[in-house]
Amino acid sequence: MKTETSKSESGNPVNILVVDDAPANLLVLVGMLKERGYRVRPVPSGKLALLAARRDPPDLILLDINMPEMNGYEVCEKLKEDDALKGIPVIFISALTEPLDKVKAFALGGVDYLIKPFQMEELQARVETHLKLRQLQIELEAANASLLKANDRMTRDLRAAAKIQEMFLPRDLPQMPGVQFSWLYKPCNELGGDGLNVIPLGDGQVxxxxxxxxxxxxxxxxxxxxxxxxxxxxxxxxxxxxxxxNVGLGNNITPPSEVVAHLNRLFPFDPATEQYATMVYGILHVESGVFRYASAGHPGPVHIKSSSQPVLLESQGGPIGLANDPYEERSVRLESGDRLYIYSDGIPEAMNSAGKQFGYGRLLETIGRGLSEPLDVSVANLQGDITRWQQAELPQDDISILAIEILAR
Structure with a gap:
């Protein structure tokens, strides 16, 4: 009487290849396995076993060891060298009882070892166990392949998104007499949340x-x-x-406080995403050196004169999406040789391995040391100091810097 057995992945009866050079053994194994609903294919030699497996890969192989021409160890070794067959579970069935025989069988890739004579109930239990394990392995491999495809697709999407984000970074910095600009942008992941730019507004303003x-x-x-x-x-x-x-520039340029207030109205805080933004937006009148700016919850710019220590400028106002009060506009005059650094909080909050922040003191010290260097070099040195501070620690936040220098006239 046949008993109900598990099906293969295709829905057909499980396909078992039985390899033994003794016809009597084959007859017994085939009869017992067929009674339990398996599709059984008997072969009397190792070479024929390899041919049969390659022609129609089975779900499981029962393999004798002592066979002429090619023994079971050699058959298993050949199977494991074939990428299309190496995943098929092999159960050795042998009269060999020495521990070293079992060790060799497992070392060559066998999943189990039964000693003749055996009880059919024991064989049935082990066959079912390894068929279930194989099915789980197939499902895991399929899931991994699906995840790999999804990961590749996500990687391509992230790269495409990063390209879009790069479009809003400065491409060609304005070349204007009397002023120089420099910037640096280092996202901590494929995509960052920082943004910066330098935009000519006409009428000698940026x-x-x-x-x-x-x-x-x-x-x-x-x-x-x-x-x-x-x-x-x-x-x-x-x-x-x-x-x-539609109107000429001049008084038509939107003041910094109005720009920030407009963004605050357009992007209210969404509790679902819990996102908000901080920023500094300012307008530099190149000829006078006056920089008018408004801040929305962002760290204050650093102003350094050619003859004094760097100082943090005032920076008040709520973040974009969270502010209720009007934004105030502030101004600072940059004289010949002065520099102004605007930066993200990823710089003062950069952590080292001890959990200590880079801090504003080191930020001011590094900017002060870089005054004798060209502006681009000072920006690169600041980023280098942060990298050395973090040591082997992975960056936890984006690092962005936008610097201005008023050149000698």
Whole structure:
């Protein structure tokens, strides 16, 4: 009487290849296994076993050891060398009882070892166990393959998103007499939440911003790109940096406080995403050196004169999406040789292996030391000091710097 057995992955009866050079043994094994509903294929030699396995790979192999021409060990070794067959579980069935025989069988890739004579109930139990394990292995391999495809697709999507984000970073810095700009952007992941740019506004004025969206990854990058799109050049339809693009510049340039307030209205805090942004947006009048700026919960810019120590400027105002009070506008005059550094909080909050922050003291010290170096070099040195401070620690936040220097006239 047949008993119900597990099916193979295709839904057909489980396919078992039985290999033994003794016809009587084959007859007994085939009869007992067929009674339990298996599809059984008997072969009397190792060479025929390999041919049969390659022609129609079985779900499991029962393999004798002592056979002429090619013994069971050699058959198992050949199976494990074949990428299409190496996953098939092999149960050795042998009269050999020495421990070393079992050790060799397992070393060559066998999953089990039965000693003749054996009870059919024991064989049935081991066959079912290894068939279930094989099925789980197949399912795991399929899941891993699916995850690998999904990961590859996600990697491609992240690279594409990173390319879009790069479009809102400075491509060609404005070349204007009397001023120099430098910037650095190092996201801690494939996608960052920081954004920065330098935008010519005409009439001898330049807009500058550095923003930092809370969190990391796709959600932060999307909000960063949305904000950056509104802070684009005046001739872009989405730009909010001028009040009316049909009117000439001059008084038509949107003041920094109005720009930040506009963003605060457009991007209210969403409890579902818990995202907000901090930023500094300012307008530099190159000829006078006056920098008017508004801050939204962002660290204060660092101002360093050619003859004094760097100082942190005032920076008040709530983050974008969270502010209730009006934004105030502040200004600082940059004289010949002065520099201004705007940066993300990933710099002062950079952690070392001891959990200690880089801090504002080291930030001011590093900027002060770099005054004798070209502006690009001072920015690179600041980033280098942060990297050395973090040592082997992975960055926990994006690092962004936007620097200005008023050149000698």
């Amino acid at each position: 807009g500058l911003y550095l923003l930092d969206v809370s969190g990391h990854g796709v959600a932060a990058a999307l909000l960063s790109v949305s904000l950056s799109r509104l802070l684009s050049a005046p001739w872009e339809p989405s730009s909010i940096l001028i009040r009316d693009r």
